[in-house]
Amino acid sequence: MSSPLSSPLAFEGGRRAPNRWWLAPLTNQQSLADGSLGDAELAWLERRAAGGFGVVETCAAHVLPEGQTWPGQLGIFSDALLPGLSRLASAIARHGGLGIVQLFHGGVRAPRRLTGEQPRSASAFTEEAPEFETPRAMTEPEIEHVIEGFVQAAVRAERAGFAGVELHAAHGYLLGQFLSRSMNVRQDAWGRDAAGRARLLLEVVRGVRRRVSPAFVLGARLSPEDAGAARGLDLDESLQVASWLADEGLQVLHLSLWDVARCTRKRPAEHPTPLFRAALPSNVRLVVAGSVWSRETAERQLELGADAVALGRAAIVHPDWPRRAEDPAWQPRRPPLTATELAERAVSPVFAKYLERWEGFVAPSP
Numbered sequence: 001m002s003s004p005l006s007s008p009l010a011f012e013g014g015r016r017a018p019n020r021w022w023l024a025p026l027t028n029q030q031s032l033a034d035g036s037l038g039d040a041e042l043a044w045l046e047r048r049a050a051g052g053f054g055v056v057e058t059c060a061a062h063v064l065p066e067g068q069t070w071p072g073q074l075g076i077f078s079d080a081l082l083p084g085l086s087r088l089a090s091a092i093a094r095h096g097g098l099g100i101v102q103l104f105h106g107g108v109r110a111p112r113r114l115t116g117e118q119p120r121s122a123s124a125f126t127e128e129a130p131e132f133e134t135p136r137a138m139t140e141p142e143i144e145h146v147i148e149g150f151v152q153a154a155v156r157a158e159r160a161g162f163a164g165v166e167l168h169a170a171h172g173y174l175l176g177q178f179l180s181r182s183m184n185v186r187q188d189a190w191g192r193d194a195a196g197r198a199r200l201l202l203e204v205v206r207g208v209r210r211r212v213s214p215a216f217v218l219g220a221r222l223s224p225e226d227a228g229a230a231r232g233l234d235l236d237e238s239l240q241v242a243s244w245l246a247d248e249g250l251q252v253l254h255l256s257l258w259d260v261a262r263c264t265r266k267r268p269a270e271h272p273t274p275l276f277r278a279a280l281p282s283n284v285r286l287v288v289a290g291s292v293w294s295r296e297t298a299e300r301q302l303e304l305g306a307d308a309v310a311l312g313r314a315a316i317v318h319p320d321w322p323r324r325a326e327d328p329a330w331q332p333r334r335p336p337l338t339a340t341e342l343a344e345r346a347v348s349p350v351f352a353k354y355l356e357r358w359e360g361f362v363a364p365s366p
Ligand SMILES: Cc1cc2nc3c(=O)[nH]c(=O)nc-3n(C[C@H](O)[C@H](O)[C@H](O)COP(=O)(O)O)c2cc1C
Pocket: 024, 025, 026, 027, 028, 059, 060, 102, 168, 170, 171, 221, 256, 257, 258, 289, 290, 291, 292, 310, 311, 312, 313, 314, 354, 355, 358
């Protein structure tokens, strides 16, 4: 029996994905030191496009040089990067999936050793992890520069041939730092209350919407509540932000849940998916991600109100998950994977090394 995940997904503006399996954004460090596309990053993503993912989302790509967080991160901060970006967009489109670039600025998590500058954020605050330097609070012109950076990056993504972009406002990076009650203690119009803290994200959405075509898909990723580096978030405020984003013409809201089986922290009897579905008009697509390892788990999310389901780790293990999942009897394999098995899945040694941060994912070498 075919899965509802195999049915096409239409976006406001006219774009259509062939199915509802979405490759989650995965940082892989396989690009070049100057931010241009590396062959290994291209091979990694093209393999998932060939494997049938309806939407293929890139890693977090920095929109300004000073927003870079990882070495080998794919950049989208300059027209000089267009040849590689265009190559990537065509490779994804060739296989029928929609290519989406995740637009990113690290804020406090953009280290001086990569950018040559003291990190900037909403406010000056101290991260718990010792590797992070205290950031400087951005001035208003610096905030305007960030908005323009995101907008230009979206325009560049469209010129390169991508179907859309997603603004990375999850996981405590710059857009998420502005949303946070603890990281944004500004008393001006970019802080102070929920509307002030959401202003940067909303201005970016407005700016992008004005400068791209109506068919270009614009999404945002949110952490609905505190999780890991995402702190100072409140569920009800996140629901309000989702609704404001929809008012500004957002077509996709992507929830990073880490574990889709869990209910919310604030209201332990309530699951986030129906809450966000109810907060959004029906033409805004809802995508969820977090520990999906079976077709049944994904289908349950559609029943709860999601329109698409994103896979991260499962897509590393199974580049052709969408095709394999057509068979209801298929039992996906789980990690750990050896370096050789990762290489067979178009994961180069540099990405394999990064994956060691995820406990139990990479098998220790013999
Ligand atoms: C290696 C790795 C890199 C990731 N990089 C990103 C990223 O660049 N942007 C992002 O929003 N989330 C990133 N995430 C989070 C994933 O997109 C996803 O939400 C998370 O892994 C949970 O889904 P999963 O259980 O299917 O892996 C990353 C996760 C992993 C494992």
